Structure formats: structure tokens, C-alpha cells
Amino acid sequence: MEAKDRNQIEQALENHERLKSSYFWTDLGNASARRNQEKKYNFSVSVEHEGDIYEYTSSVRISTKNFYYHGRFTKNGKRGDVRLFKKLLR
Numbered sequence: 001m002e003a004k005d006r007n008q009i010e011q012a013l014e015n016h017e018r019l020k021s022s023y024f025w026t027d028l029g030n031a032s033a034r035r036n037q038e039k040k041y042n043f044s045v046s047v048e049h050e051g052d053i054y055e056y057t058s059s060v061r062i063s064t065k066n067f068y069y070h071g072r073f074t075k076n077g078k079r080g081d082v083r084l085f086k087k088l089l090r
Helices: 003-019 031-041 083-088
Strands: 043-049 052-062 067-075 078-080
Touching: 003 043, 003 052, 003 067, 003 083, 031 052, 052 083, 067 083
Parallel strands: none
Antiparallel strands: 043 052, 052 067, 067 078
């Protein structure tokens, strides 16, 4: 596995670990700060490994009082969970 792919996988896992308990977060303040955080955490990763395509999509929406996070892990288009990416790092 290439170093670039490994870094993307680590970034996806780090992002998921940070955001999976997002309902505990506090208010960021103004709308500009909230939109900047959304831009920072909304991204996608796609990695090919041994002929399979692994994808992670992070979707974050921040309102004035709530954080909404959805992380989607897929292998060849079939939904899975975070274990798909954790297995890639072994």
C-alpha cells in the first residue's frame, strides 16, 4: 500500500473517531465559524487495495445548538462500518 493511501486511511479513521461522539460538542459561536468547521470535516476518501475500492464519506452539518455527523464506509459500493478501514492498516 502506498504512503499516500495509508495517510488517507489514517485521516479518515481519525476524523471518524473525533466526530462519532459529536453530540457532546459545544457551540462554536457565529455562523462563519460553523461553516468553516463544516468545510474542514466534510470530505471523501477513496482507496484501491488488492482490486477492491474502499470509500469513506464524512458528512457534517452544524446548527446553532447541534452537530450532525454521518460517516459512510463502503467496499465496492456495499455499506460497511469503520472496521473496513481498520483492517486496511494491519
